[in-house]
Amino acid sequence: MKSNILTIIKKEFNRVFYDRQLLFTTVILPGLIIYFVYSLMGDAANKMAQSDREENVAVQVENLPQSVAEAFKTLGDNVSVTEGAFTKPEIDALNDKSVNRLLVRFPVQFDSLVNVYEPAQGLLAPNVEIYYNSTNTATQRIYSMVCGALNNYENSISNRFDINRADSKEMRFNQADDEKVSGMILSKILPILILMMLFSGVMPIAQTSIAGEKERGTIATLLITPMRREELALGKILAISGIALLSALSSFIGIVLSMPKLIAANGGGELSFSYSTTDMAILLLVIISSVFIMTAAISLLSTLAKDVRNAGTLALPVMFGILFVCLISMFQNSVSNSLLYDIIPFYNSVTVLTALFQHELHLMNAAVCIAANIAYTLVSVWVLTKMFNNEKVMFSK
Amino acid sequence: MDEILTASGLCKTFNLSRKQQRIERTNARQKVAVDNLSFTAYRGEIFGLLGPNGAGKTTTLRMLSTLIRPDGGNAIVDGQSIVNEPEKVRAKIAFLTSELKLEDFFTPNYLFDFFSQLHGVDSAVAAERKAQLFSRFGIDKFAEVKVANLSTGMKQKVSIVISLVHDPDIIIFDEPTNGLDVLTARVVTDFLRELRSKGKTIILSTHIFSLVEQLCDRVGVIIDGRMVACGSLADVCNGLTLEDRFFELYKEVKGNEE
Numbered sequence A: 001m002k003s004n005i006l007t008i009i010k011k012e013f014n015r016v017f018y019d020r021q022l023l024f025t026t027v028i029l030p031g032l033i034i035y036f037v038y039s040l041m042g043d044a045a046n047k048m049a050q051s052d053r054e055e056n057v058a059v060q061v062e063n064l065p066q067s068v069a070e071a072f073k074t075l076g077d078n079v080s081v082t083e084g085a086f087t088k089p090e091i092d093a094l095n096d097k098s099v100n101r102l103l104v105r106f107p108v109q110f111d112s113l114v115n116v117y118e119p120a121q122g123l124l125a126p127n128v129e130i131y132y133n134s135t136n137t138a139t140q141r142i143y144s145m146v147c148g149a150l151n152n153y154e155n156s157i158s159n160r161f162d163i164n165r166a167d168s169k170e171m172r173f174n175q176a177d178d179e180k181v182s183g184m185i186l187s188k189i190l191p192i193l194i195l196m197m198l199f200s201g202v203m204p205i206a207q208t209s210i211a212g213e214k215e216r217g218t219i220a221t222l223l224i225t226p227m228r229r230e231e232l233a234l235g236k237i238l239a240i241s242g243i244a245l246l247s248a249l250s251s252f253i254g255i256v257l258s259m260p261k262l263i264a265a266n267g268g269g270e271l272s273f274s275y276s277t278t279d280m281a282i283l284l285l286v287i288i289s290s291v292f293i294m295t296a297a298i299s300l301l302s303t304l305a306k307d308v309r310n311a312g313t314l315a316l317p318v319m320f321g322i323l324f325v326c327l328i329s330m331f332q333n334s335v336s337n338s339l340l341y342d343i344i345p346f347y348n349s350v351t352v353l354t355a356l357f358q359h360e361l362h363l364m365n366a367a368v369c370i371a372a373n374i375a376y377t378l379v380s381v382w383v384l385t386k387m388f389n390n391e392k393v394m395f396s397k
Numbered sequence B: 001m002d003e004i005l006t007a008s009g010l011c012k013t014f015n016l017s018r019k020q021q022r023i024e025r026t027n028a029r030q031k032v033a034v035d036n037l038s039f040t041a042y043r044g045e046i047f048g049l050l051g052p053n054g055a056g057k058t059t060t061l062r063m064l065s066t067l068i069r070p071d072g073g074n075a076i077v078d079g080q081s082i083v084n085e086p087e088k089v090r091a092k093i094a095f096l097t098s099e100l101k102l103e104d105f106f107t108p109n110y111l112f113d114f115f116s117q118l119h120g121v122d123s124a125v126a127a128e129r130k131a132q133l134f135s136r137f138g139i140d141k142f143a144e145v146k147v148a149n150l151s152t153g154m155k156q157k158v159s160i161v162i163s164l165v166h167d168p169d170i171i172i173f174d175e176p177t178n179g180l181d182v183l184t185a186r187v188v189t190d191f192l193r194e195l196r197s198k199g200k201t202i203i204l205s206t207h208i209f210s211l212v213e214q215l216c217d218r219v220g221v222i223i224d225g226r227m228v229a230c231g232s233l234a235d236v237c238n239g240l241t242l243e244d245r246f247f248e249l250y251k252e253v254k255g256n257e258e
């Protein structure tokens, strides 16, 4: 009994490992693609930010008041600030995207105007005009800096109260731990990324291994051996899951390797990634059990399908189902602890992973989720066996 | 004589799809492919099922080899029922038909080992058997070539060898010489004689009269799913050539219908 299952698993792995093309597309390519796409994205974002910082931008200020002169000096090394009036044609010239120039016009006597202004009078406040071209990212950046500086100045002169002013480093207002904050970000993206990665690993392998063998007539050759159908069903599901996990592992490595570049591009902030070994073990178990249930679902559909093409069509609803539960979980603010949710296939994996990344997972939920996934898989093996025994399913053309 | 395979009252009806109804130009929703078919094969003989296209030969052999279940009737293969103990039957037979394919990606060498394991053959025995069968069919030369790159004749040889990994006593062979040139066909028929001389029983199906005359000890003639004559070649022919006798039988059956 056991040896037949092993024989089948070995054959499926040999199929992938000795076929260089298949090995490349199922195991190596997913990781490579993710690594290159993410790295390129990170690099491009990095470069853009870098080159903007290096571009020289000229800022010309009309009626520069004493009060903010200091702020304009600290805009950066490659920003040259000059004083002087400008004309309408000069403003129109900014329409050319390649001109790195900002024109700022203060009202005459800005400081005294600001001093006498009372909002309660209902008159319009003094206005600063800043002319720039937002499609030129270098000037756009300086524009933001000038606005920031002026807003700061405005706050400083009319300050009536502060919110969350940290007078010392020890003062914390946001009581969430840092790891929970980054957990919040991870918990929204990672479960979806993981499930999609797993699914894209399972789908092609289950389809070639079952619908493909049916289409090519090679599964019939297996069916006339004395091997029991249960052994074939279990062997297939274990083998497909194993190969899909390898493919997922490859995607995972791709993500991990490209992570530094992505983080650097997003302002270089540090993403605190602090999960315990228990967390990691649960993560692994949830991933494995999810791969099992996905494999089971796609295998059943592939067995019903006439050929690989048909199997692809039948798998679409499953894919949309997974997408759907991912979306639901994305728009849910809090994770429910109800064990009932943990027996809904796919949805249970998403919620458990979300809770895990948010450091809010109850072990019971994870246990129910994993047990449910394995139970569904075992039921699927039983159904698959029935299908292998059914000539109408196996030999329909 | 030792009865090794007895089919009694085998029946098989297929549901026809719309497409099939059009092809067969019929409005019937069902097709009776095999209709109450009975025969016996004896140990050490070559038994031929002879019949025109669509007579139900392949369907009969698929039932005997447990690929599909009969709707009625049963067959006992070396003491085991095809209905109740299909796994045990599969361990005793080899089945060869164009429907069963070998995976293109693997080599004859790999596939022989793979199927030996599934049949539970001891690895030393399997290795010896492989060496002997591979040299008998000249497979040594392409033992490491992927099945995808083999010619039809080479594939047929590999299929035969792989169906015999467990040295079965009964070989069920659908259209043994279909698609083969005279040279390869000769290799196959010679091998079937060799198997018979070793005491194996061979059930084959064909629509080629000469093949039956050259090879078979006994023959069953199937027309429209029914066995219209069965016995030793001489008994069935009744003094005529097999071809003439077949047309006589055919007219009897078809004449009655109209």
Ligand SMILES: Nc1ncnc2c1ncn2[C@@H]1O[C@H](COP(=O)(O)OP(=O)(O)OP(=O)(O)O)[C@@H](O)[C@H]1O
Residues within 6 Å of the ligand: B014, B015, B016, B020, B031, B032, B033, B051, B052, B053, B054, B055, B056, B057, B058, B059, B060, B207
């Ligand atoms: N799976 C099936 N579904 C529907 N009809 C079928 C099926 N298999 C066979 N038939 C029908 O049963 C009849 C017998 O088919 P079978 O293949 O047994 O004939 P055969 O004697 O092997 O013919 P040939 O010499 O052409 O191979 C045919 O009319 C065929 O169309």
Ligand SMILES: [Mg+2]
Residues within 6 Å of the ligand: B057, B058, B059, B174
């Ligand atoms: Mg046929």
